[in-house]
Amino acid sequence: MENRVVFNEDVCKGCSLCVSACPVDIVFLADRLNGKGYRPATVTEQDKCISCAACARICPDTVITVYRPERQKKSAS
Amino acid sequence: MAKVLMKGNEVIAEAAVQANCKYYFGYPITPQSELVAYMAKRLPEVGGLFLQAESEVAAINMVYGAAAAGVRVMTSSSSPGISLKQEGISYMVGSELPAVVVNVVRGGPGLGTIQPAQSDYFQAVKGGGHGDYQIPVLAPATLQEIVDLMQDAFDIADKYRTPVYLLGDGMLGQMMEPVEFKERPAIELPEKDWAATGTRGDGGPRIVNSLRLDPADLEEHNNHLQAKYKKILENEVRYENYMTDDADYILVAYGTVSRIAKNALQKARSKGIKVGMIRPISLWPFPEKAFHETRDKVKGYLTVEMSAGQMVEDVRLCVEGHAPVHFYGRTGGMVPSQEEILKKIVEMAGGEL
Amino acid sequence: MEIVFEKTKGLTDTPTHYCPGCTHGIIHRLVAEVLEEMDVLEDAVGVASVGCSVLSYEYFNTDMVQAAHGRAPAVATGIKRVLPNNRIVYTYQGDGDLASIGMAEIVHAAARGEKITVIFVNNAIYGMTGGQMAPTSLLGQKTATSPFGRDINVQGAPIRISELLSTLDGAAYIERVSSHDVPNIIKAKKAIRKAFETQKQGLGFSLVEILSTCPTNWGLDPNESLDWVKEAMVPVYPLGVYKDITKEEK
Numbered sequence: 001m002e003n004r005v006v007f008n009e010d011v012c013k014g015c016s017l018c019v020s021a022c023p024v025d026i027v028f029l030a031d032r033l034n035g036k037g038y039r040p041a042t043v044t045e046q047d048k049c050i051s052c053a054a055c056a057r058i059c060p061d062t063v064i065t066v067y068r069p070e071r072q073k074k075s076a077s
Numbered sequence: 078m079a080k081v082l083m084k085g086n087e088v089i090a091e092a093a094v095q096a097n098c099k100y101y102f103g104y105p106i107t108p109q110s111e112l113v114a115y116m117a118k119r120l121p122e123v124g125g126l127f128l129q130a131e132s133e134v135a136a137i138n139m140v141y142g143a144a145a146a147g148v149r150v151m152t153s154s155s156s157p158g159i160s161l162k163q164e165g166i167s168y169m170v171g172s173e174l175p176a177v178v179v180n181v182v183r184g185g186p187g188l189g190t191i192q193p194a195q196s197d198y199f200q201a202v203k204g205g206g207h208g209d210y211q212i213p214v215l216a217p218a219t220l221q222e223i224v225d226l227m228q229d230a231f232d233i234a235d236k237y238r239t240p241v242y243l244l245g246d247g248m249l250g251q252m253m254e255p256v257e258f259k260e261r262p263a264i265e266l267p268e269k270d271w272a273a274t275g276t277r278g279d280g281g282p283r284i285v286n287s288l289r290l291d292p293a294d295l296e297e298h299n300n301h302l303q304a305k306y307k308k309i310l311e312n313e314v315r316y317e318n319y320m321t322d323d324a325d326y327i328l329v330a331y332g333t334v335s336r337i338a339k340n341a342l343q344k345a346r347s348k349g350i351k352v353g354m355i356r357p358i359s360l361w362p363f364p365e366k367a368f369h370e371t372r373d374k375v376k377g378y379l380t381v382e383m384s385a386g387q388m389v390e391d392v393r394l395c396v397e398g399h400a401p402v403h404f405y406g407r408t409g410g411m412v413p414s415q416e417e418i419l420k421k422i423v424e425m426a427g428g429e430l
Numbered sequence: 431m432e433i434v435f436e437k438t439k440g441l442t443d444t445p446t447h448y449c450p451g452c453t454h455g456i457i458h459r460l461v462a463e464v465l466e467e468m469d470v471l472e473d474a475v476g477v478a479s480v481g482c483s484v485l486s487y488e489y490f491n492t493d494m495v496q497a498a499h500g501r502a503p504a505v506a507t508g509i510k511r512v513l514p515n516n517r518i519v520y521t522y523q524g525d526g527d528l529a530s531i532g533m534a535e536i537v538h539a540a541a542r543g544e545k546i547t548v549i550f551v552n553n554a555i556y557g558m559t560g561g562q563m564a565p566t567s568l569l570g571q572k573t574a575t576s577p578f579g580r581d582i583n584v585q586g587a588p589i590r591i592s593e594l595l596s597t598l599d600g601a602a603y604i605e606r607v608s609s610h611d612v613p614n615i616i617k618a619k620k621a622i623r624k625a626f627e628t629q630k631q632g633l634g635f636s637l638v639e640i641l642s643t644c645p646t647n648w649g650l651d652p653n654e655s656l657d658w659v660k661e662a663m664v665p666v667y668p669l670g671v672y673k674d675i676t677k678e679e680k
Contacts, residue, residue, distance in 0.1 A: 002431050015451030015645075015652040021612055038450065053435035054612045060448060060455025062441060067431035100512055126511050130504065131538040138501035138535070142508025145495045146475070150512070168498050273493035273509070275475040275517040282442075284487050286478075286496040 004049040004067050005056075007042050012063045014038035018055035024048050027055050080255040085245065086111035088220045088256050089179055090119060092227035093151050095258050098177070099125030100150040102139035104132060106158045107191040108247035109181035113153070133158040137165030137178075144174035145285040147272025149231055153179035155247070156189065156197050160205070166240050167206030170302070171287025173271075175234035177227070179243045181250040184410030192410025193247035193333060198387035201242045202361045209299055211306050213313060214242040214360040216331045220254040226358070228261055233313055235266045237305055244360060246383065248333045248412065309362055316364035317356040320346070321371055324353030326425055329380040329392050331357045334413065338381050341418035350426045360388070368395035377401040377425050381418055384408060440466040444488045451652020453609040453642040454482060454551060458489055460619045461522065461549055464626055465492065474518040475509050477502040479532070481524035482557040490522075497521075500532025503539035506546045518629060520547040525566040526556040529589050533565075536595070540635045543600030547625045548637040550591060553644040554663060561647030565589045568666055573647070588666055592639045596672035602634030604673040608641040610659040614669075624674075633675060641667055 005027075012034060018041050019027045026048045029039040041063065043049060051068035083091070090112045093101070101116040113129065120127040130136035136152050143150040154162065159180045169176060182197045184190035199205070201214045213233050217223040223245070230241040273283045289295040319339065321327055330338040335356045345352045355367045368378075377400055380389040389404040396402050405421045407413045440462025448454045465471050474492040478484055480499035487494035497505040502521035510519040528536050528550050539546065555573055556562040563573040563580060566588050570579040580588075592606040603625050607618040618640055625636035641663050643655035650658055671677075 004431070011445045013450035017451055017652050017656070020653050051434050056435040057612050057615050058456065060452060060459075061446060062437040062455075062459055064435070065433065065437070066435040068434050070432055100508075102508065128507070128511060131534050134501065135504040135535050135538065138498060138504035139508035139511075141497070141501075142477070142495065142505035142510075143512045144508075145505070146509045146512050148512045150508070164498055165501070172496070273475050273495050274513055275473045275493050275519075277472040282491055283493045284496075286487055286494070288484060288496055 002067070003046050004051050005043050005046065006065045007040060008063050009034045009040035009042070011061050012038060012040040013061055014040060015060065016041065017058045017060065018064065021054045021058040023052060023054060024050060080257045082253055082255050083220065084111060084251065084253050085220050085223065086181065086250040087115045088223050089153065089227065089243070089245065089250070090115040091258065092224045093177065094119055094123055094125070095224070096149070096228045096231045098149040098151050098231060099123055100143045100148050101125070101127050102130050102136045102143070102150070102152050104130055104136050104154065104158060106155045108183055108193070108250050109153050109155050109179070112179070112181070112250070133161035134165065137162035140176050141165055141169055141172070141174060144169065144176045145172065145273050147269040147274055149235070151177040151179065153181065155181045155183045156185050156194070159197060159200065163206035166212070167208055167210065168287050169240045170210040170212065171208065172285050173238040174240065174285065175238050176240050177230045177234055177243060178240055179245065182244065182246040184408070190410040191247060193249070193412065194383045194408070194410050195246060195332060195334065196384040196387070196408065197244070198360065198382070198384060201244055202363070202391070210302060211361055212240055212242055213309055213362070214244050215315070216244045216358060216360050217249065218332050218335045218356065220249070220252070220256045223249070224256055224258055232264055232266065233309070237309055239305070244332065246333055313359060314362045314364050314366070315358035316367050317358060318367060319354040319356060321353030321355060323351055324371070325351045325376050326422065327371055327375050327378050328352060328354040328422070329357070329378055329388065330354065330382065331360060331388065334381050334383055337413060337415055338418055340415045341422060344415065344419050345422045348423070350422060352422055357388070363391050363395070365395045368392065372396045372399035375400050377403060379403045379405060379421055379425050381413060382406045383412060438463045438466045440471055440491050441489055442491050446489055447485055448482065449646045451643065451645045451655060452482070456609050456615060457549065457551055457618070457640050457642060458486065460615070460622050461520070462490060464619060464623045465518070467623070468626060468630070470518045470626070470630070473516055474520065475513070477506045477509070477519070477521040479521060479523040479527040481527050483522050483524055483551065484558065486522050500527050500530070501535055502527065503532065503535040503544070503546070503548065507539055507542070507544050510544060510546050515632065518547070518626060520549060520626070522549045523551065524557065525550070525552045525554065525564045529565040529591055536591070537598070540595045540598045540601045540637070543602070543634040545629050545632050545634060547629045549622065550637055550639045551642045552591070552639050552667065553642040555644050555647050557644045557647055568662060590667060592637070592672045595637060600635050601637070601673045602675045603628040603636040605671045606639040606641070606667060606669050608659055608664060608669055609643070610641065610656040628676070639667070
């Protein structure tokens with residue numbers, strides 16, 4: 001299952017606005033540090049992501065890219 | 078074009094228009110308000126723009142914007158207004174933006190008076206705002222010279238990407254004299270490929286900016302500016318030597334005062350005192366050569382200014398003690414008379430009037 | 431997979447210097463997205479002010495001119511008035527820059543109906559210089575220069591810029607929005623779009639005031655800061671459209 005939400009961890013400042021904005025509560029700060037010494041935001045439960053992009057809209061640093069499955073595939077199955 | 082009788086302030090404005098300056102941002106202040114009014118009528122005639130700002134601070138920043146967008150632009154004011162513009166001028170130096178700033182000087186300090194003065198010499202020549210910089214300063218003595226120097230001012234501004242002062246005074250601004258606006262071939266000037274014009278396909282975003290937080294970057298930028306000033310020193314000095322070849326004594330005066338000093342000089346000559354005059358036209362770059370060539374031949378210099386003595390310091394710097402440098406000045410908007418200057422010449426020459 | 435949301439081309443690749451959670455970053459993105467969607471990135475000239483957003487000339491992917499503190503509206507006037515009409519000129523200013531030292535410039539730019547768009551970020555404090563009181567600081571708000579809380583008898587009351595400027599005939603579109611949650615961020619983007627459209631149609635002066643955070647100088651974490659905007663700032667700075675001449679004409 002490809003990722004619906006991708007984090008550019010290098011530019012994340014660990015502000016966690018996305019963590020509280022996510023309606024399905026799947027965003028959290030990883031336990032590792034990025035190059036700037038921040039804990040980058042991340043998602044592991046990609047399957048629960050509904051591609052609403054709330055996280056991306058509230059991110060001050062354009063860390064997050066959001067995808068969703070091609071629509072046709074969905075309606076065809 | 079035939080000669081026409083005009084008021085100094087209006088000559089300054091028309092000269093700018095003839096120098097293909099289409100944009101002017103200003104603010105009313107005596108003794109240069111006629112310049113502002115003239116621009117308000119004239120610029121629309123040439124498809125240009127006149128805009129009165131809410132203050133001189135706003136005016137110089139409008140000039141900053143227009144210059145950043147790559148057009149020839151000018152502003153003018155008088156002493157207190159020029160003080161308000163110092164920050165903006167320093168920003169233009171830092172961002173290397175060309176423009177002409179006219180100061181029709183009036184008596185100071187403070188609100189001062191509306192009478193003519195030359196007490197803004199230091200402010201203009203020693204870079205009146207913050208940071209290491211210098212600005213070319215051209216000082217006309219006649220209305221015709223305003224016409225010629227205005228074209229030079231814009232050319233120097235564009236050639237070196239720097240603001241340029243045109244330094245007049247209340248008398249020059251208010252007097253009327255015949256002038257001729259001669260057609261002048263435009264000189265080759267560098268293209269403004271740095272300007273922020275929002276033009277499609279002109280390459281990546283262009284940044285006009287004077288902020289360099291990294292001190293090493295700012296030092297490099299300062300070295301670049303200083304190299305620019307060295308070139309201006311080499312190429313843009315302007316002055317007039319008047320009867321200095323056989324002179325025992327030399328007067329030093331610029332602008333309006335140089336005209337009064339010339340009369341006193343001729344009177345002194347008729348009394349057998351051989352007097353000449355060095356008239357700086359570019360106050361910066363200061364005409365050092367004129368003094369190096371005469372300081373070992375003359376018995377003394379007399380600097381005459383409408384101030385408490387400012388240019389005299391630069392004269393001393395150039396003469397370096399080779400000959401005595403005397404000073405005579407009037408302040409507060411008082412104008413030295415021919416007789417007063419003659420008296421000082423005679424005193425300098427050790428004789429009785 | 432289909433892209434739902436990606437970084438706009440209106441921003442450069444330079445990571446911003448803003449503190450973690452500072453909503454300057456969001457507001458930059460909204461402006462950049464709008465300019466990209468209107469396809470005017472190459473026709474735009476932005477004017478950066480002085481404050482935390484002084485470095486915005488490194489972040490916006492348009493021609494940029496950096497202005498002296500408070501003077502961005504005057505610089506923008508100079509640019510807009512000399513360039514061809516299709517150019518989009520905008521300023522990006524904080525509350526110290528616009529509402530304090532630059533008050534005369536913003537009032538007169540609006541009064542003259544300058545066809546520029548002002549992005550006014552109001553976070554009720556001076557950020558860059560370390561948390562001093564701004565004209566927009568709230569009553570009772572403790573800052574480095576109002577350590578006992580802003581006192582109306584000493585420092586007067588907050589200035590509501592949107593209301594103030596909306597009384598000027600030259601103002602064509604003025605709206606106050608906020609960045610304190612996703613729905614408001616979406617609304618803020620619509621307001622910014624409307625402001626730039628107002629300029630594009632040459633209708634006059636447009637300004638969007640965006641309530642914003644300053645976690646570092648407020649002494650709150652990023653999420654608490656968003657709450658403070660909602661609970662403390664919005665009541666003092668009601669959101670809404672304060673001027674829209676397109677509505678008045680209908």
